[in-house]
Amino acid sequence: MALGQRRHQRKSFVIPKLQITSLMDMFTIILIFLLFSFSNNPEKLQIEKGMMLPRSTSQMDCNKTITVSLSSNSLKVDKQHIADIHQGMIQGFDHKHPEKSKLYKHLSSLRYNLDHQAKQDESAIVIFCDQRLPYKTIHQVIKTSGIAGFPNFQFAVLKK
Amino acid sequence: MRTFLRQKRVKDPDADIDMVPIMNMFMVLIPFLLSSASFFDINAIHTSVPVSQTKVDEGRSKANTDKTIIPVIEIQGKKIEMYALSDNLEDKELVKWDMSFTKEGAHFPLEKMQIYLQDMKKRYPKSDTIIVIPDDKILYETIIQTMDIARNSEPNPLFPNVVLSDKI
Numbered sequence: 001m002a003l004g005q006r007r008h009q010r011k012s013f014v015i016p017k018l019q020i021t022s023l024m025d026m027f028t029i030i031l032i033f034l035l036f037s038f039s040n041n042p043e044k045l046q047i048e049k050g051m052m053l054p055r056s057t058s059q060m061d062c063n064k065t066i067t068v069s070l071s072s073n074s075l076k077v078d079k080q081h082i083a084d085i086h087q088g089m090i091q092g093f094d095h096k097h098p099e100k101s102k103l104y105k106h107l108s109s110l111r112y113n114l115d116h117q118a119k120q121d122e123s124a125i126v127i128f129c130d131q132r133l134p135y136k137t138i139h140q141v142i143k144t145s146g147i148a149g150f151p152n153f154q155f156a157v158l159k160k
Numbered sequence: 161m162r163t164f165l166r167q168k169r170v171k172d173p174d175a176d177i178d179m180v181p182i183m184n185m186f187m188v189l190i191p192f193l194l195s196s197a198s199f200f201d202i203n204a205i206h207t208s209v210p211v212s213q214t215k216v217d218e219g220r221s222k223a224n225t226d227k228t229i230i231p232v233i234e235i236q237g238k239k240i241e242m243y244a245l246s247d248n249l250e251d252k253e254l255v256k257w258d259m260s261f262t263k264e265g266a267h268f269p270l271e272k273m274q275i276y277l278q279d280m281k282k283r284y285p286k287s288d289t290i291i292v293i294p295d296d297k298i299l300y301e302t303i304i305q306t307m308d309i310a311r312n313s314e315p316n317p318l319f320p321n322v323v324l325s326d327k328i
Contacts, residue, residue: 020179027186034193047200054304058311062204126204131301135294138303142324146209153324154204157304 047128047156048076054131056157062126063154066110068141070129075141077106088137098144107148124152205307207322210291226286231257231277231319234327235294235306238263240273244280245291268302270309274318277310281318290319293327 047053051071069076075083075090082103084091093101114123125145129138142153227248234241244257259276261269281287290310294303303324312318 020183024179024182024186027183027190030190031186031193034190034197037197037199038193047202053202054301056203056205056304057308058203058205060204060206062202124206129300131299131304133300134296135298135300135303136296138300139296139324139326142209143326152206152208154206155304155307156202156204159201159203 051128052131053128053156053158055160057160058157060154062156063124065114065123066107066125066150068125068127068145070127070133070137070141072130072132075103077103077110080106082106085137088134090137090140093140095140098140098147101144103141104144104148107145107150111149123150124154125150126154126156128156205304205311205322207307207324210323210325227284228287228289229254229257229280229284230287230289230291231280231310232291232293233273233306233310235268235292235298235302237295237297240268240306242273242276268306270305273306274309274312277312277318281316288317288319289321289323291323291325293325 048069048071051069067078069079071085073085074081075085083093083101090101090103093103098104111123127138127141145151145153228246229249230245232243232245234243240261240263242257242259242261244254246254257280261272263269277290292303292306292310294306307322310319310322
């Protein structure tokens with residue numbers, strides 16, 4: 001008798017219905033937010049860890065070809081380490097003879113490759129520079145880039 | 161008949177929409193969008209360094225008879241020196257634009273500088289180039305702020321072509 005009652009109780013058990021309305025709402029909001037923040041610029045630019053970019057009112061997009069990254073302790077070209085920076089000075093850089101520097105040699109080879117690929121119009125360099133660096137450091141880089149055949153620059157900034 | 165309809169209405173279970181495929185789609189879309197989303201907006205300030213002029217360029221600049229002026233901003237440690245250069249104007253006219261703005265506390269008086277540049281642009285509307293010459297110790301952030309003031313893209317652009325130079 002008792003067993004029969006228990007079997008009857010098990011049969012009448014209804015699977016609880018999961019309320020997913022709130023979950024759906026949350027997902028919809030996240031989806032809309034992500035769709036809006038989805039960049040329509042196919043170029044993906046990454047900021048180095050610890051680097052503080054200045055804020056600007058500029059509305060122009062970056063046209064990425066070559067990226068020069070100037071942080072407080074290193075100089076990189078397209079993620080390749082070129083030189084260390086110590087107290088605002090690029091190590092191994094002779095400002096009287098910038099054409100002897102590793103940066104010049106690297107940029108010259110890139111210029112040579114671009115010329116051979118007939119990509120002269122896209123020869124701007126995007127400079128990611130820490131806002132705390134003095135002009136002395138930036139000047140060494142832009143001067144060398146100019147000599148190496150890249151007179152046009154784009155300073156990467158964060159939107160104000 | 162009425163009782164039959166009432167009974168039928170009572171007996172009908174709530175119509176459940178199958179949300180599982182939509183949830184599946186969300187579960188795929190959200191990680192994809194999260195991985196490709198950029199949470200900071202990177203823009204660019206286009207600038208250049210002075211390059212040696214070719215003969216063709218010289219001919220082109222001479223053909224343009226409209227009077228233009230090139231303001232020069234020298235950012236020094238404690239002040240901003242401003243003056244103007246031009247191929248079409250006389251020295252007497254250019255001297256009028258010599259001005260100096262002393263640093264107020266920790267900041268440069270960029271608003272005053274903007275008024276000066278607006279005045280210059282009003283007088284010579286064809287001008288679009290500005291030269292910025294910062295001192296060695298001037299921070300990059302200050303240079304960008306000065307460039308913002310000089311370009312002033314909204315609503316009327318002042319001097320959109322910024323050239324970074326060294327003191328000659």
